[in-house]
Amino acid sequence: MELILAITIGVLFAVAAYLLLRRSIVKMILGIVVMSQAVNLLILTAAGLTSGAVPFVADGQTGLPSTAADPLPQALILTAIVISFGVLAFTLAMSLRADQTVGTDDLDAMKGTDE
Amino acid sequence: MDPLVSCLLAPFAAAIVCLLCWRWPAAHRAITVLGMGVFLAAAVRLFLAVDAEGVVAVNMGNWPAPFGITLVADLTAAIMVVVTAIIGIAVAVYSIADIDPRRVKFGYYIFLNLMLMGVTGAFLTGDIFNMFVWFEVMLISSFVLMTLGGERPQMEGAIKYVVLNLISSAFFLAACGILYGKTGTLNFADLAIRTKDMMQPELLTVTAMMFLVAFGLKAGIFPLFFWLPASYHTPPVAVSAIFAGLLTKVGVYALIRVFTLIFIGDTPFTHGLLLVLAGLTMVSGVLGAVSQFDFRRLLSFHIVSQIGYMILGLALFTQWALAGTVFYLFHHIIVKTNLYLISGITHRKTGTFDLKKMGGLYAAAPWLALLFFIPAMSLGGIPPLSGFFAKFAVVKASLMGDTMFPLGAPILAAIALAVGLLTLFSMTKIWNEAFWKAPSSRAEASPMSRSDRWLLYSPVVLLATLTVCIGLAPSFFFDIALRAADQLLNPDAYIQAVMRRN
Numbered sequence: 001m002e003l004i005l006a007i008t009i010g011v012l013f014a015v016a017a018y019l020l021l022r023r024s025i026v027k028m029i030l031g032i033v034v035m036s037q038a039v040n041l042l043i044l045t046a047a048g049l050t051s052g053a054v055p056f057v058a059d060g061q062t063g064l065p066s067t068a069a070d071p072l073p074q075a076l077i078l079t080a081i082v083i084s085f086g087v088l089a090f091t092l093a094m095s096l097r098a099d100q101t102v103g104t105d106d107l108d109a110m111k112g113t114d115e
Numbered sequence: 116m117d118p119l120v121s122c123l124l125a126p127f128a129a130a131i132v133c134l135l136c137w138r139w140p141a142a143h144r145a146i147t148v149l150g151m152g153v154f155l156a157a158a159v160r161l162f163l164a165v166d167a168e169g170v171v172a173v174n175m176g177n178w179p180a181p182f183g184i185t186l187v188a189d190l191t192a193a194i195m196v197v198v199t200a201i202i203g204i205a206v207a208v209y210s211i212a213d214i215d216p217r218r219v220k221f222g223y224y225i226f227l228n229l230m231l232m233g234v235t236g237a238f239l240t241g242d243i244f245n246m247f248v249w250f251e252v253m254l255i256s257s258f259v260l261m262t263l264g265g266e267r268p269q270m271e272g273a274i275k276y277v278v279l280n281l282i283s284s285a286f287f288l289a290a291c292g293i294l295y296g297k298t299g300t301l302n303f304a305d306l307a308i309r310t311k312d313m314m315q316p317e318l319l320t321v322t323a324m325m326f327l328v329a330f331g332l333k334a335g336i337f338p339l340f341f342w343l344p345a346s347y348h349t350p351p352v353a354v355s356a357i358f359a360g361l362l363t364k365v366g367v368y369a370l371i372r373v374f375t376l377i378f379i380g381d382t383p384f385t386h387g388l389l390l391v392l393a394g395l396t397m398v399s400g401v402l403g404a405v406s407q408f409d410f411r412r413l414l415s416f417h418i419v420s421q422i423g424y425m426i427l428g429l430a431l432f433t434q435w436a437l438a439g440t441v442f443y444l445f446h447h448i449i450v451k452t453n454l455y456l457i458s459g460i461t462h463r464k465t466g467t468f469d470l471k472k473m474g475g476l477y478a479a480a481p482w483l484a485l486l487f488f489i490p491a492m493s494l495g496g497i498p499p500l501s502g503f504f505a506k507f508a509v510v511k512a513s514l515m516g517d518t519m520f521p522l523g524a525p526i527l528a529a530i531a532l533a534v535g536l537l538t539l540f541s542m543t544k545i546w547n548e549a550f551w552k553a554p555s556s557r558a559e560a561s562p563m564s565r566s567d568r569w570l571l572y573s574p575v576v577l578l579a580t581l582t583v584c585i586g587l588a589p590s591f592f593f594d595i596a597l598r599a600a601d602q603l604l605n606p607d608a609y610i611q612a613v614m615r616r617n
Contacts, residue, residue, distance in 0.1 A: 025274060080288055087255060098274055102267060102271065111271075112267070113275075113345050113346065
């Protein structure tokens with residue numbers, strides 16, 4: 001199972017890298033989105049895949065049963081998803097404003113600050 | 116209140132009070148300056164506590180380490196928080212005269228406070244994923260500060276800034292995930308313990324390289340720095356100044372933390388790579404600077420070059436070298452912010468940032484020339500200013516002969532000295548173009564009222580005075596840096612302070 005997920009993560013990173021190198025801002029933002037998804041999947045895979053029980057502490061117990069799945073990477077991924085969705089909302093608004101001020105979606109037209 | 120938590124709460128409280136007073140933007144300025152004053156007091160209190168006890172730690176929510184999140188301050192972190200507070204006050208006062216009411220109305224001071232909170236959190240946290248979260252807080256606030264106003268150069272710079280920093284965050288997160296998978300913990304102290312005897316240290320080096328890319332993008336090392344000169348000169352001057360002073364140094368601090376605590380198993384490779392990158396960073400930064408004629412763009416390239424010195428200190432990994440890095444951090448933040456603030460004042464006086472169109476400021480404003488002279492010569496490394504002692508420490512550490520790189524270190528020392536010469540050349544170029552030569556007829560000064568003059572000049576005077584004081588009493592500051600470096604090299608005190616808190 002890890003092999004399938006590892007290949008998937010690799011493919012997603014490749015897609016993200018390709019999109020990030022595009023000329024259009026919208027495609028670049030899509031690249032960032034795909035990259036964050038790939039990283040979330042990477043955290044899940046790297047932390048170890050188990051087919052364990054849901055990590056809830058049962059009534060009267062003080063610890064998780066040893067067959068439970070690890071809750072920490074799930075917490076990390078949730079945090080990462082929320083952060084990336086907030087950042088994506090900002091990035092889309094920013095690209096809209098950039099389109100309005102520069103007049104185009106083309107990154108090659110935005111070299112004014114580079115020379 | 117706990118000294119660590121109070122440092123985080125001061126800018127946060129200022130941001131919240133500003134949010135509550137959303138309808139009265141005029142109040143934001145006073146609230147922020149007051150908040151920065153409280154922040155400085157909290158930072159000094161934290162520094163005194165760390166000075167007395169060595170390392171100070173507190174568990175959030177009383178969850179025992181390593182299961183909960185611990186806030187830890189050793190000397191390096193405490194020094195960084197104090198400098199952050201000083202810069203916060205300076206920029207907050209400068210912003211009163213620099214930032215137009217429209218930007219203030221849309222939340223400039225709120226995001227300034229939130230960004231400072233994010234920076235402080237990144238310095239004080241003892242958990243690597245928590246550091247990611249604080250990085251994101253700092254990052255998104257900086258995105259807003261960079262784009263607030265919506266002018267075309269801002270948006271162009273912002274696209275590059277945002278995309279590259281988001282890529283850096285993605286790499287950081289991936290590296291955190293892999294590190295957790297290998298070690299089973301996220302707490303710095305626990306990571307230090309568990310990585311000491313790892314079965315397959317090569318895989319750990321791979322993770323170290325991912326962290327190097329992630330933090331290197333933020334810090335601005337070669338070849339990952341090209342977003343910096345493309346974006347740092349576009350927002351308003353106060354924003355430029357605080358970015359230049361703080362944000363790259365958070366990346367350097369993260370590199371120091373990670374490469375002195377966790378990835379110390381394969382130092383010939385990891386720190387050797389850092390050594391090579393430091394040399395390349397110094398050279399590429401300063402060569403980029405010598406061809407520039409835009410004041411702020413020139414300074415942006417210099418940020419990159421000086422980051423190279425700090426990474427050199429980290430790469431050499433001896434007590435003097437790390438002390439040089441810590442001292443350099445302290446000196447450079449103050450000097451860089453000061454130079455950017457001065458560029459804002461010269462912009463007010465001549466209407467442009469282009470050095471070719473400026474001139475005659477020495478005749479028109481001799482005090483401004485003196486105030487420029489101090490940080491410029493400090494950056495160039497002229498005694499008795501702070502930059503000389505910082506450069507001296509790093510170069511001496513390379514030549515001391517007890518490093519891991521008997522062949523490489525003296526070469527880097529030579530490169531460092533040559534780069535210092537070119538830095539001095541850039542500073543004298545600015546001096547010649549902006550201050551010394553005859554005034555250009557195309558200059559249009561914006562009016563500066565009396566209160567404007569007070570608000571713009573007093574932060575510059577404060578920071579210049581600090582530079583002179585550090586230069587006149589370097590042994591006091593360098594002793595603290597040596598103790599900080601000793602703590603970094605022997606992390607047992609850090610680990611004890613965190614793990615003992617159960």
